[in-house]
Amino acid sequence: MFRKNFLKIKFDSKYPGMIEKEFARSFLSAWLSVEEDLRPEEFYFAERSKIKFVVSELGVEGLVNGWPRKCKMFRRKTKPKFDGMIGYYKNANCLTVFLTMGQKSEFMIRLYKLLLNLFKANYGRIQSNEVEIKRNWFYKDFYNATQERRCGTNVNSYDEYGLGFRIPQLSWVNYLGKDLVERIGEDKFKTLEAYQVEKINDGYLIITNPSHRVHGTEVGYAEEERIMQHLGRQHFFDRNLIDLNILWADYYERDDNFLQFIDEIAQQKK
Known part of the structure:
Protein backbone atom coordinates (compact mmCIF):
# COMPACT_ATOMS: atom_id res chain seq x y z
CA MET A 1 0.00 0.00 0.00
CA PHE A 2 2.73 2.45 0.90
CA ARG A 3 5.02 2.23 -2.14
CA LYS A 4 2.76 4.70 -3.91
CA ASN A 5 0.80 7.72 -2.84
CA PHE A 6 -1.88 6.90 -0.27
CA LEU A 7 -4.55 8.61 1.79
CA LYS A 8 -4.57 8.95 5.54
CA ILE A 9 -7.53 9.58 7.83
CA LYS A 10 -6.27 11.10 11.07
CA PHE A 11 -8.25 12.01 14.18
CA ASP A 12 -7.16 13.62 17.43
CA SER A 13 -9.24 13.33 20.58
CA LYS A 14 -8.86 14.78 24.05
CA TYR A 15 -11.60 12.57 25.45
CA PRO A 16 -10.37 11.16 28.80
CA GLY A 17 -10.39 7.49 29.69
CA MET A 18 -9.76 6.01 26.26
CA ILE A 19 -7.45 3.36 27.64
CA GLU A 20 -10.19 2.19 29.98
CA LYS A 21 -12.19 -0.92 29.16
CA GLU A 22 -15.49 0.98 29.50
CA PHE A 23 -14.57 3.12 26.51
CA ALA A 24 -13.28 0.09 24.62
CA ARG A 25 -16.59 -1.72 25.08
CA SER A 26 -18.69 1.18 23.75
CA PHE A 27 -16.21 2.03 20.97
CA LEU A 28 -15.79 -1.53 19.68
CA SER A 29 -19.45 -2.48 20.09
CA ALA A 30 -20.51 0.48 17.99
CA TRP A 31 -17.82 0.00 15.33
CA LEU A 32 -18.45 -3.74 14.93
CA SER A 33 -22.20 -3.32 14.60
CA VAL A 34 -22.24 -0.93 11.62
CA GLU A 35 -22.38 -1.85 7.93
CA GLU A 36 -20.09 -4.77 7.18
CA ASP A 37 -17.80 -2.87 4.79
CA LEU A 38 -16.86 -0.36 7.51
CA ARG A 39 -15.75 -2.93 10.09
CA PRO A 40 -12.18 -4.01 10.86
CA GLU A 41 -11.61 -7.77 10.76
CA GLU A 42 -8.44 -8.10 12.84
CA PHE A 43 -6.59 -6.33 15.62
CA TYR A 44 -2.91 -6.81 16.45
CA PHE A 45 -0.34 -5.12 18.65
CA ALA A 46 2.63 -4.68 16.30
CA GLU A 47 3.12 -4.01 12.62
CA ARG A 48 3.59 -7.23 10.60
CA SER A 49 2.88 -9.21 13.73
CA LYS A 50 2.03 -12.88 13.21
CA ILE A 51 -0.13 -12.75 16.32
CA LYS A 52 -3.55 -11.45 15.37
CA PHE A 53 -6.83 -11.10 17.21
CA VAL A 54 -9.63 -12.01 14.84
CA VAL A 55 -12.85 -10.12 15.49
CA SER A 56 -15.13 -12.96 14.38
CA GLU A 57 -13.44 -15.35 16.83
CA LEU A 58 -13.04 -13.15 19.90
CA GLY A 59 -16.08 -10.89 19.66
CA VAL A 60 -16.30 -7.58 21.46
CA GLU A 61 -15.64 -8.91 24.96
CA GLY A 62 -12.58 -10.84 23.82
CA LEU A 63 -11.15 -7.67 22.32
CA VAL A 64 -12.06 -5.63 25.39
CA ASN A 65 -10.01 -8.02 27.54
CA GLY A 66 -6.95 -7.16 25.45
CA TRP A 67 -7.57 -3.41 25.32
CA PRO A 68 -5.54 -1.37 24.64
CA ARG A 69 -2.24 -3.22 24.13
CA LYS A 70 -3.59 -5.88 21.79
CA CYS A 71 -5.87 -3.50 19.94
CA LYS A 72 -3.51 -0.73 18.94
CA MET A 73 -3.48 -1.74 15.27
CA PHE A 74 -6.28 -3.02 13.06
CA ARG A 75 -7.00 -4.00 9.49
CA ARG A 76 -9.68 -5.06 7.07
CA LYS A 77 -8.32 -7.67 4.68
CA THR A 78 -11.31 -8.02 2.36
CA LYS A 79 -12.46 -5.22 0.07
CA PRO A 80 -12.79 -2.39 0.79
CA LYS A 81 -9.43 -2.81 2.52
CA PHE A 82 -7.94 -0.50 5.12
CA ASP A 83 -5.61 -0.65 8.08
CA GLY A 84 -4.65 1.69 10.86
CA MET A 85 -3.60 2.28 14.44
CA ILE A 86 -4.67 3.91 17.69
CA GLY A 87 -2.10 5.81 19.74
CA TYR A 88 -2.32 7.16 23.26
CA TYR A 89 -0.34 10.29 24.03
CA LYS A 90 -0.07 12.81 26.81
CA ASN A 91 -1.85 15.66 25.04
CA ALA A 92 -4.19 13.80 22.70
CA ASN A 93 -5.17 10.34 21.53
CA CYS A 94 -4.82 9.63 17.84
CA LEU A 95 -6.59 7.30 15.41
CA THR A 96 -5.12 6.86 11.92
CA VAL A 97 -6.51 4.89 8.97
CA PHE A 98 -4.51 4.21 5.80
CA LEU A 99 -6.28 3.79 2.45
CA THR A 100 -5.16 3.38 -1.15
CA MET A 101 -5.86 6.05 -3.75
CA GLY A 102 -8.10 3.50 -5.48
CA GLN A 103 -10.73 3.64 -2.73
CA LYS A 104 -14.03 5.29 -3.57
CA SER A 105 -14.51 8.79 -2.18
CA GLU A 106 -18.00 7.98 -0.92
CA PHE A 107 -16.70 5.05 1.11
CA MET A 108 -13.93 7.10 2.72
CA ILE A 109 -16.35 9.84 3.73
CA ARG A 110 -18.69 7.25 5.29
CA LEU A 111 -15.81 5.74 7.26
CA TYR A 112 -14.60 9.19 8.28
CA LYS A 113 -17.99 10.30 9.61
CA LEU A 114 -18.40 7.04 11.53
CA LEU A 115 -15.02 7.20 13.28
CA LEU A 116 -15.34 10.95 13.89
CA ASN A 117 -18.21 10.25 16.26
CA LEU A 118 -17.00 6.96 17.74
CA PHE A 119 -13.55 8.34 18.59
CA LYS A 120 -15.02 11.59 19.95
CA ALA A 121 -12.61 13.59 17.82
CA ASN A 122 -11.87 17.27 18.27
CA TYR A 123 -9.85 17.45 15.04
CA GLY A 124 -9.55 15.31 11.92
CA ARG A 125 -8.71 15.25 8.23
CA ILE A 126 -8.20 13.09 5.16
CA GLN A 127 -4.97 13.99 3.39
Missing part, protein backbone atom coordinates in the same frame (compact mmCIF):
# COMPACT_ATOMS: atom_id res chain seq x y z
CA SER A 128 -2.71 12.26 0.88
CA ASN A 129 0.87 11.36 1.73
CA GLU A 130 2.20 13.44 -1.17
CA VAL A 131 0.34 16.54 -0.01
CA GLU A 132 1.63 16.09 3.55
CA ILE A 133 5.20 15.84 2.28
CA LYS A 134 4.80 18.96 0.15
CA ARG A 135 3.25 20.96 2.98
CA ASN A 136 4.89 19.66 6.12
CA TRP A 137 8.23 17.97 5.49
CA PHE A 138 11.57 19.78 5.59
CA TYR A 139 14.90 18.33 4.44
CA LYS A 140 18.52 19.23 5.07
CA ASP A 141 21.83 17.55 4.28
CA PHE A 142 24.24 16.86 7.14
CA TYR A 143 27.59 15.31 6.21
CA ASN A 144 26.23 13.70 3.03
CA ALA A 145 23.17 12.31 4.82
CA THR A 146 19.72 13.78 4.35
CA GLN A 147 17.80 14.49 7.52
CA GLU A 148 14.05 15.08 7.48
CA ARG A 149 11.70 16.82 9.85
CA ARG A 150 7.92 17.16 9.86
CA CYS A 151 5.98 19.99 11.46
CA GLY A 152 2.57 21.54 11.11
CA THR A 153 0.61 18.28 11.11
CA ASN A 154 -0.85 18.45 14.64
CA VAL A 155 -2.99 21.01 16.43
CA ASN A 156 -0.65 21.20 19.43
CA SER A 157 2.90 21.25 18.08
CA TYR A 158 3.72 24.78 17.01
CA ASP A 159 4.93 26.71 20.03
CA GLU A 160 8.39 25.15 19.82
CA TYR A 161 8.87 26.81 16.43
CA GLY A 162 7.82 30.24 17.63
CA LEU A 163 4.57 30.43 15.66
CA GLY A 164 2.13 30.32 18.52
CA PHE A 165 -0.93 28.13 18.01
CA ARG A 166 -1.67 27.07 14.42
CA ILE A 167 -4.18 24.62 12.95
CA PRO A 168 -2.87 22.30 10.20
CA GLN A 169 -3.76 23.44 6.70
CA LEU A 170 -7.14 22.35 5.42
CA SER A 171 -7.22 19.25 3.28
CA TRP A 172 -9.81 17.33 1.24
CA VAL A 173 -11.99 16.36 4.25
CA ASN A 174 -11.69 18.21 7.58
CA TYR A 175 -13.25 18.37 11.00
CA LEU A 176 -12.65 21.26 13.40
CA GLY A 177 -14.07 20.68 16.86
CA LYS A 178 -15.46 23.05 19.46
CA ASP A 179 -12.16 24.60 20.63
CA LEU A 180 -11.03 25.33 17.08
CA VAL A 181 -14.43 26.73 16.07
CA GLU A 182 -14.36 29.07 19.07
CA ARG A 183 -10.84 30.19 18.17
CA ILE A 184 -11.85 31.06 14.60
CA GLY A 185 -15.39 32.26 15.35
CA GLU A 186 -18.51 30.30 14.47
CA ASP A 187 -19.82 33.08 12.26
CA LYS A 188 -17.03 32.25 9.80
CA PHE A 189 -18.33 28.68 9.48
CA LYS A 190 -21.94 29.77 9.12
CA THR A 191 -21.05 31.96 6.14
CA LEU A 192 -18.62 29.49 4.58
CA GLU A 193 -19.37 28.25 1.06
CA ALA A 194 -17.81 24.88 0.21
CA TYR A 195 -18.80 21.57 -1.36
CA GLN A 196 -20.10 20.44 2.03
CA VAL A 197 -20.23 22.23 5.38
CA GLU A 198 -22.01 20.33 8.15
CA LYS A 199 -22.23 20.98 11.86
CA ILE A 200 -21.46 17.78 13.78
CA ASN A 201 -21.59 17.86 17.56
CA ASP A 202 -19.98 21.20 18.48
CA GLY A 203 -17.69 21.33 15.45
CA TYR A 204 -17.85 21.56 11.68
CA LEU A 205 -17.17 19.05 8.92
CA ILE A 206 -15.76 20.69 5.78
CA ILE A 207 -15.41 18.75 2.51
CA THR A 208 -13.70 20.78 -0.18
CA ASN A 209 -14.51 18.61 -3.22
CA PRO A 210 -16.72 15.61 -4.02
CA SER A 211 -13.74 13.49 -5.12
CA HIS A 212 -10.35 12.88 -3.50
CA ARG A 213 -8.88 12.90 -7.01
CA VAL A 214 -8.99 16.72 -6.94
CA HIS A 215 -6.90 16.74 -3.75
CA GLY A 216 -3.26 17.53 -4.52
CA THR A 217 -4.05 19.28 -7.82
CA GLU A 218 -3.90 23.01 -8.52
CA VAL A 219 -7.70 23.14 -8.33
CA GLY A 220 -7.67 21.31 -4.99
CA TYR A 221 -4.98 23.52 -3.47
CA ALA A 222 -6.77 26.64 -4.66
CA GLU A 223 -10.07 25.61 -3.07
CA GLU A 224 -8.42 24.68 0.24
CA GLU A 225 -6.57 28.00 0.27
CA ARG A 226 -9.79 29.92 -0.51
CA ILE A 227 -11.54 28.32 2.46
CA MET A 228 -8.60 29.04 4.80
CA GLN A 229 -8.62 32.66 3.67
CA HIS A 230 -12.33 32.88 4.53
CA LEU A 231 -11.80 31.34 7.98
CA GLY A 232 -8.70 33.46 8.62
CA ARG A 233 -5.36 32.37 7.13
CA GLN A 234 -3.53 33.42 10.31
CA HIS A 235 -5.10 30.48 12.15
CA PHE A 236 -3.48 27.88 9.87
CA PHE A 237 0.04 26.54 9.44
CA ASP A 238 2.30 28.36 7.00
CA ARG A 239 5.64 26.71 6.23
CA ASN A 240 7.02 30.04 5.05
CA LEU A 241 6.91 31.31 8.65
CA ILE A 242 9.13 28.52 10.00
CA ASP A 243 12.48 29.70 11.33
CA LEU A 244 14.79 27.03 9.92
CA ASN A 245 17.46 27.77 12.53
CA ILE A 246 14.96 26.83 15.24
CA LEU A 247 13.69 23.85 13.26
CA TRP A 248 17.13 22.31 12.89
CA ALA A 249 18.63 23.51 16.19
CA ASP A 250 18.81 20.10 17.84
CA TYR A 251 20.37 18.61 14.70
CA TYR A 252 23.14 21.20 14.84
CA GLU A 253 23.72 20.39 18.49
CA ARG A 254 23.84 16.69 17.76
CA ASP A 255 26.32 17.16 14.94
CA ASP A 256 28.55 19.38 17.11
CA ASN A 257 28.59 16.65 19.72
CA PHE A 258 29.34 14.11 17.04
CA LEU A 259 32.30 16.13 15.80
CA GLN A 260 33.58 16.50 19.35
CA PHE A 261 33.31 12.73 19.80
CA ILE A 262 35.31 12.15 16.60
CA ASP A 263 38.00 14.59 17.77
CA GLU A 264 38.27 12.78 21.11
CA ILE A 265 38.70 9.43 19.37
CA ALA A 266 41.36 10.93 17.11
CA GLN A 267 43.26 12.31 20.12
CA GLN A 268 43.20 8.89 21.81
CA LYS A 269 44.78 7.26 18.76
CA LYS A 270 47.74 9.65 18.72
Whole structure:
Protein backbone atom coordinates (compact mmCIF):
# COMPACT_ATOMS: atom_id res chain seq x y z
CA MET A 1 0.00 0.00 0.00
CA PHE A 2 2.73 2.45 0.90
CA ARG A 3 5.02 2.23 -2.14
CA LYS A 4 2.76 4.70 -3.91
CA ASN A 5 0.80 7.72 -2.84
CA PHE A 6 -1.88 6.90 -0.27
CA LEU A 7 -4.55 8.61 1.79
CA LYS A 8 -4.57 8.95 5.54
CA ILE A 9 -7.53 9.58 7.83
CA LYS A 10 -6.27 11.10 11.07
CA PHE A 11 -8.25 12.01 14.18
CA ASP A 12 -7.16 13.62 17.43
CA SER A 13 -9.24 13.33 20.58
CA LYS A 14 -8.86 14.78 24.05
CA TYR A 15 -11.60 12.57 25.45
CA PRO A 16 -10.37 11.16 28.80
CA GLY A 17 -10.39 7.49 29.69
CA MET A 18 -9.76 6.01 26.26
CA ILE A 19 -7.45 3.36 27.64
CA GLU A 20 -10.19 2.19 29.98
CA LYS A 21 -12.19 -0.92 29.16
CA GLU A 22 -15.49 0.98 29.50
CA PHE A 23 -14.57 3.12 26.51
CA ALA A 24 -13.28 0.09 24.62
CA ARG A 25 -16.59 -1.72 25.08
CA SER A 26 -18.69 1.18 23.75
CA PHE A 27 -16.21 2.03 20.97
CA LEU A 28 -15.79 -1.53 19.68
CA SER A 29 -19.45 -2.48 20.09
CA ALA A 30 -20.51 0.48 17.99
CA TRP A 31 -17.82 0.00 15.33
CA LEU A 32 -18.45 -3.74 14.93
CA SER A 33 -22.20 -3.32 14.60
CA VAL A 34 -22.24 -0.93 11.62
CA GLU A 35 -22.38 -1.85 7.93
CA GLU A 36 -20.09 -4.77 7.18
CA ASP A 37 -17.80 -2.87 4.79
CA LEU A 38 -16.86 -0.36 7.51
CA ARG A 39 -15.75 -2.93 10.09
CA PRO A 40 -12.18 -4.01 10.86
CA GLU A 41 -11.61 -7.77 10.76
CA GLU A 42 -8.44 -8.10 12.84
CA PHE A 43 -6.59 -6.33 15.62
CA TYR A 44 -2.91 -6.81 16.45
CA PHE A 45 -0.34 -5.12 18.65
CA ALA A 46 2.63 -4.68 16.30
CA GLU A 47 3.12 -4.01 12.62
CA ARG A 48 3.59 -7.23 10.60
CA SER A 49 2.88 -9.21 13.73
CA LYS A 50 2.03 -12.88 13.21
CA ILE A 51 -0.13 -12.75 16.32
CA LYS A 52 -3.55 -11.45 15.37
CA PHE A 53 -6.83 -11.10 17.21
CA VAL A 54 -9.63 -12.01 14.84
CA VAL A 55 -12.85 -10.12 15.49
CA SER A 56 -15.13 -12.96 14.38
CA GLU A 57 -13.44 -15.35 16.83
CA LEU A 58 -13.04 -13.15 19.90
CA GLY A 59 -16.08 -10.89 19.66
CA VAL A 60 -16.30 -7.58 21.46
CA GLU A 61 -15.64 -8.91 24.96
CA GLY A 62 -12.58 -10.84 23.82
CA LEU A 63 -11.15 -7.67 22.32
CA VAL A 64 -12.06 -5.63 25.39
CA ASN A 65 -10.01 -8.02 27.54
CA GLY A 66 -6.95 -7.16 25.45
CA TRP A 67 -7.57 -3.41 25.32
CA PRO A 68 -5.54 -1.37 24.64
CA ARG A 69 -2.24 -3.22 24.13
CA LYS A 70 -3.59 -5.88 21.79
CA CYS A 71 -5.87 -3.50 19.94
CA LYS A 72 -3.51 -0.73 18.94
CA MET A 73 -3.48 -1.74 15.27
CA PHE A 74 -6.28 -3.02 13.06
CA ARG A 75 -7.00 -4.00 9.49
CA ARG A 76 -9.68 -5.06 7.07
CA LYS A 77 -8.32 -7.67 4.68
CA THR A 78 -11.31 -8.02 2.36
CA LYS A 79 -12.46 -5.22 0.07
CA PRO A 80 -12.79 -2.39 0.79
CA LYS A 81 -9.43 -2.81 2.52
CA PHE A 82 -7.94 -0.50 5.12
CA ASP A 83 -5.61 -0.65 8.08
CA GLY A 84 -4.65 1.69 10.86
CA MET A 85 -3.60 2.28 14.44
CA ILE A 86 -4.67 3.91 17.69
CA GLY A 87 -2.10 5.81 19.74
CA TYR A 88 -2.32 7.16 23.26
CA TYR A 89 -0.34 10.29 24.03
CA LYS A 90 -0.07 12.81 26.81
CA ASN A 91 -1.85 15.66 25.04
CA ALA A 92 -4.19 13.80 22.70
CA ASN A 93 -5.17 10.34 21.53
CA CYS A 94 -4.82 9.63 17.84
CA LEU A 95 -6.59 7.30 15.41
CA THR A 96 -5.12 6.86 11.92
CA VAL A 97 -6.51 4.89 8.97
CA PHE A 98 -4.51 4.21 5.80
CA LEU A 99 -6.28 3.79 2.45
CA THR A 100 -5.16 3.38 -1.15
CA MET A 101 -5.86 6.05 -3.75
CA GLY A 102 -8.10 3.50 -5.48
CA GLN A 103 -10.73 3.64 -2.73
CA LYS A 104 -14.03 5.29 -3.57
CA SER A 105 -14.51 8.79 -2.18
CA GLU A 106 -18.00 7.98 -0.92
CA PHE A 107 -16.70 5.05 1.11
CA MET A 108 -13.93 7.10 2.72
CA ILE A 109 -16.35 9.84 3.73
CA ARG A 110 -18.69 7.25 5.29
CA LEU A 111 -15.81 5.74 7.26
CA TYR A 112 -14.60 9.19 8.28
CA LYS A 113 -17.99 10.30 9.61
CA LEU A 114 -18.40 7.04 11.53
CA LEU A 115 -15.02 7.20 13.28
CA LEU A 116 -15.34 10.95 13.89
CA ASN A 117 -18.21 10.25 16.26
CA LEU A 118 -17.00 6.96 17.74
CA PHE A 119 -13.55 8.34 18.59
CA LYS A 120 -15.02 11.59 19.95
CA ALA A 121 -12.61 13.59 17.82
CA ASN A 122 -11.87 17.27 18.27
CA TYR A 123 -9.85 17.45 15.04
CA GLY A 124 -9.55 15.31 11.92
CA ARG A 125 -8.71 15.25 8.23
CA ILE A 126 -8.20 13.09 5.16
CA GLN A 127 -4.97 13.99 3.39
CA SER A 128 -2.71 12.26 0.88
CA ASN A 129 0.87 11.36 1.73
CA GLU A 130 2.20 13.44 -1.17
CA VAL A 131 0.34 16.54 -0.01
CA GLU A 132 1.63 16.09 3.55
CA ILE A 133 5.20 15.84 2.28
CA LYS A 134 4.80 18.96 0.15
CA ARG A 135 3.25 20.96 2.98
CA ASN A 136 4.89 19.66 6.12
CA TRP A 137 8.23 17.97 5.49
CA PHE A 138 11.57 19.78 5.59
CA TYR A 139 14.90 18.33 4.44
CA LYS A 140 18.52 19.23 5.07
CA ASP A 141 21.83 17.55 4.28
CA PHE A 142 24.24 16.86 7.14
CA TYR A 143 27.59 15.31 6.21
CA ASN A 144 26.23 13.70 3.03
CA ALA A 145 23.17 12.31 4.82
CA THR A 146 19.72 13.78 4.35
CA GLN A 147 17.80 14.49 7.52
CA GLU A 148 14.05 15.08 7.48
CA ARG A 149 11.70 16.82 9.85
CA ARG A 150 7.92 17.16 9.86
CA CYS A 151 5.98 19.99 11.46
CA GLY A 152 2.57 21.54 11.11
CA THR A 153 0.61 18.28 11.11
CA ASN A 154 -0.85 18.45 14.64
CA VAL A 155 -2.99 21.01 16.43
CA ASN A 156 -0.65 21.20 19.43
CA SER A 157 2.90 21.25 18.08
CA TYR A 158 3.72 24.78 17.01
CA ASP A 159 4.93 26.71 20.03
CA GLU A 160 8.39 25.15 19.82
CA TYR A 161 8.87 26.81 16.43
CA GLY A 162 7.82 30.24 17.63
CA LEU A 163 4.57 30.43 15.66
CA GLY A 164 2.13 30.32 18.52
CA PHE A 165 -0.93 28.13 18.01
CA ARG A 166 -1.67 27.07 14.42
CA ILE A 167 -4.18 24.62 12.95
CA PRO A 168 -2.87 22.30 10.20
CA GLN A 169 -3.76 23.44 6.70
CA LEU A 170 -7.14 22.35 5.42
CA SER A 171 -7.22 19.25 3.28
CA TRP A 172 -9.81 17.33 1.24
CA VAL A 173 -11.99 16.36 4.25
CA ASN A 174 -11.69 18.21 7.58
CA TYR A 175 -13.25 18.37 11.00
CA LEU A 176 -12.65 21.26 13.40
CA GLY A 177 -14.07 20.68 16.86
CA LYS A 178 -15.46 23.05 19.46
CA ASP A 179 -12.16 24.60 20.63
CA LEU A 180 -11.03 25.33 17.08
CA VAL A 181 -14.43 26.73 16.07
CA GLU A 182 -14.36 29.07 19.07
CA ARG A 183 -10.84 30.19 18.17
CA ILE A 184 -11.85 31.06 14.60
CA GLY A 185 -15.39 32.26 15.35
CA GLU A 186 -18.51 30.30 14.47
CA ASP A 187 -19.82 33.08 12.26
CA LYS A 188 -17.03 32.25 9.80
CA PHE A 189 -18.33 28.68 9.48
CA LYS A 190 -21.94 29.77 9.12
CA THR A 191 -21.05 31.96 6.14
CA LEU A 192 -18.62 29.49 4.58
CA GLU A 193 -19.37 28.25 1.06
CA ALA A 194 -17.81 24.88 0.21
CA TYR A 195 -18.80 21.57 -1.36
CA GLN A 196 -20.10 20.44 2.03
CA VAL A 197 -20.23 22.23 5.38
CA GLU A 198 -22.01 20.33 8.15
CA LYS A 199 -22.23 20.98 11.86
CA ILE A 200 -21.46 17.78 13.78
CA ASN A 201 -21.59 17.86 17.56
CA ASP A 202 -19.98 21.20 18.48
CA GLY A 203 -17.69 21.33 15.45
CA TYR A 204 -17.85 21.56 11.68
CA LEU A 205 -17.17 19.05 8.92
CA ILE A 206 -15.76 20.69 5.78
CA ILE A 207 -15.41 18.75 2.51
CA THR A 208 -13.70 20.78 -0.18
CA ASN A 209 -14.51 18.61 -3.22
CA PRO A 210 -16.72 15.61 -4.02
CA SER A 211 -13.74 13.49 -5.12
CA HIS A 212 -10.35 12.88 -3.50
CA ARG A 213 -8.88 12.90 -7.01
CA VAL A 214 -8.99 16.72 -6.94
CA HIS A 215 -6.90 16.74 -3.75
CA GLY A 216 -3.26 17.53 -4.52
CA THR A 217 -4.05 19.28 -7.82
CA GLU A 218 -3.90 23.01 -8.52
CA VAL A 219 -7.70 23.14 -8.33
CA GLY A 220 -7.67 21.31 -4.99
CA TYR A 221 -4.98 23.52 -3.47
CA ALA A 222 -6.77 26.64 -4.66
CA GLU A 223 -10.07 25.61 -3.07
CA GLU A 224 -8.42 24.68 0.24
CA GLU A 225 -6.57 28.00 0.27
CA ARG A 226 -9.79 29.92 -0.51
CA ILE A 227 -11.54 28.32 2.46
CA MET A 228 -8.60 29.04 4.80
CA GLN A 229 -8.62 32.66 3.67
CA HIS A 230 -12.33 32.88 4.53
CA LEU A 231 -11.80 31.34 7.98
CA GLY A 232 -8.70 33.46 8.62
CA ARG A 233 -5.36 32.37 7.13
CA GLN A 234 -3.53 33.42 10.31
CA HIS A 235 -5.10 30.48 12.15
CA PHE A 236 -3.48 27.88 9.87
CA PHE A 237 0.04 26.54 9.44
CA ASP A 238 2.30 28.36 7.00
CA ARG A 239 5.64 26.71 6.23
CA ASN A 240 7.02 30.04 5.05
CA LEU A 241 6.91 31.31 8.65
CA ILE A 242 9.13 28.52 10.00
CA ASP A 243 12.48 29.70 11.33
CA LEU A 244 14.79 27.03 9.92
CA ASN A 245 17.46 27.77 12.53
CA ILE A 246 14.96 26.83 15.24
CA LEU A 247 13.69 23.85 13.26
CA TRP A 248 17.13 22.31 12.89
CA ALA A 249 18.63 23.51 16.19
CA ASP A 250 18.81 20.10 17.84
CA TYR A 251 20.37 18.61 14.70
CA TYR A 252 23.14 21.20 14.84
CA GLU A 253 23.72 20.39 18.49
CA ARG A 254 23.84 16.69 17.76
CA ASP A 255 26.32 17.16 14.94
CA ASP A 256 28.55 19.38 17.11
CA ASN A 257 28.59 16.65 19.72
CA PHE A 258 29.34 14.11 17.04
CA LEU A 259 32.30 16.13 15.80
CA GLN A 260 33.58 16.50 19.35
CA PHE A 261 33.31 12.73 19.80
CA ILE A 262 35.31 12.15 16.60
CA ASP A 263 38.00 14.59 17.77
CA GLU A 264 38.27 12.78 21.11
CA ILE A 265 38.70 9.43 19.37
CA ALA A 266 41.36 10.93 17.11
CA GLN A 267 43.26 12.31 20.12
CA GLN A 268 43.20 8.89 21.81
CA LYS A 269 44.78 7.26 18.76
CA LYS A 270 47.74 9.65 18.72
